[in-house]
Amino acid sequence: MITHKNQTIRRVCLGVGLTLALYTTVAAAQDADLVSQGARVYGNTCGSCHNARSPLERTDRQWTVIVNHMRARGNLTGSESRAVLAFLQATNADPGVQALAQSADDDRVFEASDAPPDLGLAPTGETLVVQKACLGCHIIGPSGGQVGPSLNGTVDRKGVRFVRRKLQDPTFDNATSMMPNFGLTNEQVEAITAYLATLNGK
Amino acid sequence: MATNRQSLRFGVLLAAGIFLVVPDLLGQNIGRIIPTNEVVLTGYGTVGWTGRTEGDKANEFTASVSPVFLWQFQDRVLFEAEFEFALQEGVTETGLEYAQIDFIASDNVVLVAGKFLLPFGIFGPELHPTWINKFPTSPPLYGHHVSEFGAEPLLPILADVGVAGQLALTSGRVRFGFNAYATNGPSTDDAGVPLPELELPASSSDNNTDKAFGGRIDFQLPPFIRVNVSGYNGDYDDQNTLDFTTWSVATVVRLAGVEIVGEYIQTRQEVEELTGISTFKRDGLWAQASYRIGPWEPVLRWTQIFQSDLNGVIQDEGAWQAGFGLDYWFGPSVAVMGGYEINRERGVEIDNDRIVVHVAFGF
Numbered sequence: 001m002i003t004h005k006n007q008t009i010r011r012v013c014l015g016v017g018l019t020l021a022l023y024t025t026v027a028a029a030q031d032a033d034l035v036s037q038g039a040r041v042y043g044n045t046c047g048s049c050h051n052a053r054s055p056l057e058r059t060d061r062q063w064t065v066i067v068n069h070m071r072a073r074g075n076l077t078g079s080e081s082r083a084v085l086a087f088l089q090a091t092n093a094d095p096g097v098q099a100l101a102q103s104a105d106d107d108r109v110f111e112a113s114d115a116p117p118d119l120g121l122a123p124t125g126e127t128l129v130v131q132k133a134c135l136g137c138h139i140i141g142p143s144g145g146q147v148g149p150s151l152n153g154t155v156d157r158k159g160v161r162f163v164r165r166k167l168q169d170p171t172f173d174n175a176t177s178m179m180p181n182f183g184l185t186n187e188q189v190e191a192i193t194a195y196l197a198t199l200n201g202k
Numbered sequence: 203m204a205t206n207r208q209s210l211r212f213g214v215l216l217a218a219g220i221f222l223v224v225p226d227l228l229g230q231n232i233g234r235i236i237p238t239n240e241v242v243l244t245g246y247g248t249v250g251w252t253g254r255t256e257g258d259k260a261n262e263f264t265a266s267v268s269p270v271f272l273w274q275f276q277d278r279v280l281f282e283a284e285f286e287f288a289l290q291e292g293v294t295e296t297g298l299e300y301a302q303i304d305f306i307a308s309d310n311v312v313l314v315a316g317k318f319l320l321p322f323g324i325f326g327p328e329l330h331p332t333w334i335n336k337f338p339t340s341p342p343l344y345g346h347h348v349s350e351f352g353a354e355p356l357l358p359i360l361a362d363v364g365v366a367g368q369l370a371l372t373s374g375r376v377r378f379g380f381n382a383y384a385t386n387g388p389s390t391d392d393a394g395v396p397l398p399e400l401e402l403p404a405s406s407s408d409n410n411t412d413k414a415f416g417g418r419i420d421f422q423l424p425p426f427i428r429v430n431v432s433g434y435n436g437d438y439d440d441q442n443t444l445d446f447t448t449w450s451v452a453t454v455v456r457l458a459g460v461e462i463v464g465e466y467i468q469t470r471q472e473v474e475e476l477t478g479i480s481t482f483k484r485d486g487l488w489a490q491a492s493y494r495i496g497p498w499e500p501v502l503r504w505t506q507i508f509q510s511d512l513n514g515v516i517q518d519e520g521a522w523q524a525g526f527g528l529d530y531w532f533g534p535s536v537a538v539m540g541g542y543e544i545n546r547e548r549g550v551e552i553d554n555d556r557i558v559v560h561v562a563f564g565f
Contacts, residue, residue, distance in 0.1 A: 047425060049328050054534065062240070065242045065280070071312065073328070075381070077371070080372065174497070
């Protein structure tokens with residue numbers, strides 16, 4: 001016979017179990033968003049004191065130490081620190097080696113052109129935009145960060161040549177740009193340019 | 203019996219959920235995986251030239267480097283130290299800026315022990331590194347390096363030996379910071395009249411039984427605005443009878459690409475006179491505006507120390523400095539900075555203008 005006490009226990013256990021399951025699901029989704037959050041904190045909070053250093057300057061292991069140093073110096077919360085670290089490690093082109101795509105030894109020849117982008121690459125570009133956490137700093141579509149300019153209509157405003165060049169070398173027009181150099185391949189530059197070309201200005 | 207088995211199943215499921223999730227909760231509060239025994243070398247420096255309108259040394263080359271050692275020897279514990287080596291006026295100055303242990307107590311609290319930069323204002327604890335300060339010299343309210351300013355600085359860049367705690371809170375985009383600390387405090391070797399000279403640079407020894415206490419309350423809406431209020435108090439004489447107090451208001455505002463930084467500082471020092479204890483009051487402010495145009499960044503800075511008085515009697519008329527600077531950024535942490543200072547001491551004909559140009563780099 002099910003007593004009132006046992007019914008209460010069952011309901012409590014069911015409620016707690018559902019809550020824990022929901023938390024686990026939400027936590028996984030939050031991890032995916034952590035890089036974007038980190039981009040916002042890096043630009044707005046870290047950038048409020050000093051120019052943002054390129055993620056490529058340090059390896060992943062070094063960034064863990066430096067972020068803790070800045071946590072103490074800049075009075076960051078643990079959440080902010082984890083987000084910034086996720087952003088720096090995600091946008092560090094090579095965890096083991098300090099890569100620099102625009103170095104003189106780079107054997108990728110890149111010529112930014114005015115040729116119209118292949119819009120068939122736009123879906124690939126949209127995927128790359130998510131992977132590289134561009135939304136952390138830029139408004140793309142209906143939402144995004146405000147560290148950098150909105151990318152809606154940027155191809156119309158700036159031209160494809162500028163967009164291609166910026167993706168390949170973020171500092172070509174601004175030596176202190178905090179936009180990371182992602183070490184994009186020519187194909188990735190074309191795909192992202194194609195995707196941005198599909199966005200109307202707002 | 204069937205009811206008991208059902209309750210037991212629920213209990214097992216609940217326990218499994220707790221064991222799976224709680225470690226993650228704890229992990230988020232302790233910190234992600236952080237390598238142990240990791241050492242990082244960072245820091246900053248300058249190479250430059252200073253020209254003066256007066257004085258025996260009309261112009262000179264200068265150089266400095268401040269290495270910062272970071273040693274993460276446990277996931278919650280970081281040891282960090284900054285040294286300074288500067289060549290000025292033919293002398294190599296060496297100093298220990300800070301040497302501290304940081305303990306991450308929780309997601310919002312960090313505890314600090316050792317010699318540390320006091321969280322007082324903005325410039326001292328956060329903006330003084332040469333690649334972060336956008337003018338090639340420090341605001342003359344702070345006595346840091348050689349200055350041609352026509353008045354004694356109000357404070358050095360404050361650092362002392364003791365313990366501190368800091369609390370960081372966020373609410374949406376708004377950030378709050380709270381700092382509190384206890385340190386050995388100021389001292390003096392000169393107990394003479396009319397004004398003993400305070401020694402505020404940190405010492406590992408304490409000349410009295412009193413500790414200095416201080417704190418800071420900080421509000422930010424990054425990147426647009428930041429305001430903080432700071433205070434510091436301690437006895438400086440051997441008998442714990444003479445008090446030194448200073449407080450400040452600091453702000454940073456960013457609007458339409460213009461960055462404005464400013465601080466107001468007031469100091470009060472008790473002095474023993476034949477007639478009793480008097481109070482020596484000083485105050486001053488500095489404000490700086492800069493605007494980035496591509497790699498160029500013009501900078502304007504104004505500094506003023508107002509009249510000082512001892513129990514209402516004017517001691518000196520104060521001084522002011524106008525600074526005009528221009529930076530060229532090669533990268534986020536490398537720039538050529540040039541600045542021209544117009545230094546005037548009120549009531550005195552002598553002027554001590556100078557031009558400073560240096561390459562500032564952070565590594």
